[in-house]
Amino acid sequence: MFRSLLSSIKQKYTRRGVVLMYHRIATPLSDPWELSVSPEHFEEHLKVLKAYHVISIKELADILGNKRRMATNTAIITFDDGYRDNYLAGKPLLEKYNLPATFFIPTNSIGEQQEFWWDALERICLQSPNLPDKLILEQPDNISWDIGNSGNMVSPADLYLNLCVILRKMPATQQQTFIKTLETWANNTNNRPEYFTMDKKELLDLQSGKLFTIGAHTMTHPFLPDFPYNYQKSEIQGGITHLEELTGNPIKYLAYPHGGRDQNTLDILAESGVGLAFTTDPQHFKADTDKLTIPRFQVGNWDGKTFEFHLNNWMRNNTLA
Ligand SMILES: [Zn+2]
Incomplete structure (x- = not known):
């Protein structure tokens, strides 16, 4: 026992x-x-x-x-x-x-019929054929990045991580608007089924x-x-x-x-x-x-x-x- x-x-x-x-x-x-x-x-x-x-x-x-x-x-x-x-x-x-x-x-x-924000962001930052070389954000904070792989530039992978931090803090409606802005900026709007x-x-x-x-x-x-x-x-x-x-x-x-x-x-x-x-x-x-x-x-x-x-x-x- x-x-x-x-x-x-x-x-x-x-x-x-x-x-x-x-x-x-x-x-x-x-x-x-x-x-x-x-x-x-x-x-x-x-x-x-x-x-x-x-x-x-x-x-x-x-x-x-x-x-x-x-x-x-x-x-x-x-x-x-x-x-x-x-x-x-x-x-x-x-x-x-x-x-x-x-x-x-x-x-x-x-x-x-829409990607989650983290997947859409991955598509925009890491899969865009022609990512512009500058991103200027007025909202939520006034920030700008020079995008590239040399000197003081921010690599697409680092841009992705920076934007993840910003997006994670937003309510969902704001996330969607933000992703749409980035899609237009990168000319990459096609969600992947x-x-x-x-x-x-x-x-x-x-x-x-x-x-x-x-x-x-x-x-x-x-x-x-x-x-x-x-x-x-x-x-x-x-x-x-x-x-x-x-x-x-x-x-x-x-x-x-x-x-x-x-x-x-x-x-x-x-x-x-x-x-x-x-x-x-x-x-x-x-x-x-x-x-x-x-x-x-x-x-x-x-x-x-x-x-x-x-x-x-x-x-x-x-x-x-
Ligand atoms: Zn989850």
């Missing part, structure tokens, strides 16, 4: 699991945030994962709620942002290997399969700590309500856009019906991990062997390896 209690306590505090975070299953021309995994590599990851204990998000909720014991080598698969390639390339492979996954969906982009998101029909088809769960990711994907309480609340609650109306199911799980949250965010979630919320902090979890700040590891475009190396490091140590 005493020994089994001791071993159960030991397991609770020593067994570790990892939550994996994917974004796109695709092979883009450039990928500044390393968000894409090729379909070939994704399949290699799933082959590796078959030897691990991959559980659904519901089972994770049971572990963190002390209703179920955690097995060794536990892993959870998640996807952020609802890209259509998740449906076209990810879903068939997950079904082939019978592995569960959760998809966190920002609701304002469902079925939109391979960067679009799943539509309603695809989301409903996704959730009709037993393996898949849909979770919230706000409405417009803001970096929540940059915004006041009421703005955060309408973004979080609006995203949940939209998905509940769409799917007919309660939405119990959420991922913070860009991993960002502050005390206001945590207070809002504590009052909502959300049971588990996920960050982008690269750490493993244990059975006593806080349910509203569950860490996740971003998976790179690695072959199976490299993926397994990282997975084992993540399981064993609390390192960034």
Whole structure:
């Protein structure tokens, strides 16, 4: 009796699991945030994962709620942002290997024929055939850049990073106006369909399969700590309500856009019906991990062997390896 209690306590505090975070299953021309995994590599990851204990998000909720014991080598698969390639390339492979996954969906982009701002910005800065050699911004601050690869010039890659910082702080309507201004400046206005998101029909088809769960990711994907309480609340609650109306199911799980949250965010979630919320902090979890700040590891475009190396490091140590 005493020994089994001791071993159960030991397991609770020593067994570790990892939550994996994917974004796109695709092979883009450039990928500044390393968000894409090729379909070939994704399949290699799933082959590796078959030897691990991959559980659904519901089972994770049971572990963190002390209703179920955690097995060794536990892993959870998640996807952020609802890209259509998740449906076209990810879903068939997950079904082939019978592995569960959760998809966190920002609701304002469902079925939109428009790139996310970070993808549009990548197209403008890194894919424009003839980028002008100067950008002058009067709004939000008076800044100008000389663009090029010599002396005091700013490279297109650095311009991209500078503009990311500016765009991330804006509300969504302002982001759209800003992107339109940049598109005109660069004479590059064609959104790329391979960067679009799943539509309603695809989301409903996704959730009709037993393996898949849909979770919230706000409405417009803001970096929540940059915004006041009421703005955060309408973004979080609006995203949940939209998905509940769409799917007919309660939405119990959420991922913070860009991993960002502050005390206001945590207070809002504590009052909502959300049971588990996920960050982008690269750490493993244990059975006593806080349910509203569950860490996740971003998976790179690695072959199976490299993926397994990282997975084992993540399981064993609390390192960034
Ligand atoms: Zn996201």
